[in-house]
Amino acid sequence: MAETGAPSRGRNAAATKRSILDQARRQFAQHGYRATTVKAVADAAGVSPNLITRYFGGKEGLFLAAAQVEIAVDDVYDGPLAGLGDRLAASIVQRWFGQQGEDPLLVLLRAAGERPEAAAALAGFLDTNSLAPLRRYLRTSGLPEAEADARAAAIDTFLLGVSTRRRVLRSDLGEPGSLQEWLATAIQRLADGGFSG
Amino acid sequence: MAETGAPSRGRNAAATKRSILDQARRQFAQHGYRATTVKAVADAAGVSPNLITRYFGGKEGLFLAAAQVEIAVDDVYDGPLAGLGDRLAASIVQRWFGQQGEDPLLVLLRAAGERPEAAAALAGFLDTNSLAPLRRYLRTSGLPEAEADARAAAIDTFLLGVSTRRRVLRSDLGEPGSLQEWLATAIQRLADGGFSG
DNA sequence: GTCTATAATTCGATAGAC
DNA sequence: GTCTATCGAATTATAGAC
Numbered sequence: 001m002a003e004t005g006a007p008s009r010g011r012n013a014a015a016t017k018r019s020i021l022d023q024a025r026r027q028f029a030q031h032g033y034r035a036t037t038v039k040a041v042a043d044a045a046g047v048s049p050n051l052i053t054r055y056f057g058g059k060e061g062l063f064l065a066a067a068q069v070e071i072a073v074d075d076v077y078d079g080p081l082a083g084l085g086d087r088l089a090a091s092i093v094q095r096w097f098g099q100q101g102e103d104p105l106l107v108l109l110r111a112a113g114e115r116p117e118a119a120a121a122l123a124g125f126l127d128t129n130s131l132a133p134l135r136r137y138l139r140t141s142g143l144p145e146a147e148a149d150a151r152a153a154a155i156d157t158f159l160l161g162v163s164t165r166r167r168v169l170r171s172d173l174g175e176p177g178s179l180q181e182w183l184a185t186a187i188q189r190l191a192d193g194g195f196s197g
Numbered sequence: 198m199a200e201t202g203a204p205s206r207g208r209n210a211a212a213t214k215r216s217i218l219d220q221a222r223r224q225f226a227q228h229g230y231r232a233t234t235v236k237a238v239a240d241a242a243g244v245s246p247n248l249i250t251r252y253f254g255g256k257e258g259l260f261l262a263a264a265q266v267e268i269a270v271d272d273v274y275d276g277p278l279a280g281l282g283d284r285l286a287a288s289i290v291q292r293w294f295g296q297q298g299e300d301p302l303l304v305l306l307r308a309a310g311e312r313p314e315a316a317a318a319l320a321g322f323l324d325t326n327s328l329a330p331l332r333r334y335l336r337t338s339g340l341p342e343a344e345a346d347a348r349a350a351a352i353d354t355f356l357l358g359v360s361t362r363r364r365v366l367r368s369d370l371g372e373p374g375s376l377q378e379w380l381a382t383a384i385q386r387l388a389d390g391g392f393s394g
Numbered sequence: 395g396t397c398t399a400t401a402a403t404t405c406g407a408t409a410g411a412c
Numbered sequence: 413g414t415c416t417a418t419c420g421a422a423t424t425a426t427a428g429a430c
Binding site for chain 3: 234235236246247249250255256
């Protein structure tokens, strides 16, 4: 009885649409694109499959809607370089454990292996919203461009690895507390970097 | 005319089987599990689809065969800690650029998003063949267990991120030369790292 | 605004000939 | 040892009733 998206809708298109979208996100995030069927989503949302075509234009449109990420502004780039690891780690753990509903980024990450556009969309999103800000921040901290870029790429890559291990490979990364500490240390090591040494 | 697996086989079961397997690895590595059809593999191998059932028992068996990884013994764990980054980076770049045929690990990585057993298989393989050896090596280097484990996990996670970025998200990571340098530095930073500081 | 029924396709697997 | 032909299941999308 852990239904999320089927709380007694009646004849209300908006609520129905939302319910379908919630379940779609959940299932795409869990099984990827192809393994998710419109019937399964409709069943989970408690509606008839044809409503998915009606409201989202089909499975493709449903996926695009489910993969839509809202960019959350963050304050991780306010503060000294020495605290970057702590701030980033806190932000990540917060995003992971303090959130209801599925993360649209996970929809993209999980579908990236089977859908090239999903891979491209995720790559683009990360470049714009993770790598580029990191680069700017590190450059502003007074580092040479090449050094800043190398460190930013390393951190960004590490974070992708963490997400892949946790969400795709489903590895147990430990308690939120110790996980956050470990994350902070690793990030800080890369941020303090010596790449052009 | 870049066909790999269809070099004029005649009535030779072993050669046919090999040809199918080569093409299967290639396609699974490129499109994942569900998006790869037995017909497409058969066409690429220049054979009839039913031979896949005949020789591999079906699509499932074909995937398992294509995902079979042969463990290559490596000498990255011979040498001082200060050179670990260099040795690991060299080994990785070598594996990437100096290899014919598709990497079975990529088959697993790409299918991990849609097939839980593939995810589990990859996680298990990495634990046994990457994380555990790293841990052993770092412990042997005289580090406290907790510290060695934290550094090993960080390196392993970073490497997963690199593979995901490169093969799944298809990001351009630059020339082999500079890529290897960057890898070596990042790995070494994590290997040297004060996690219990 | 939503459902039932069904069309149209795709795909994996099988049977049997050569 | 391999191919042609076909079956059956699954899935997306549509038509039309309520």
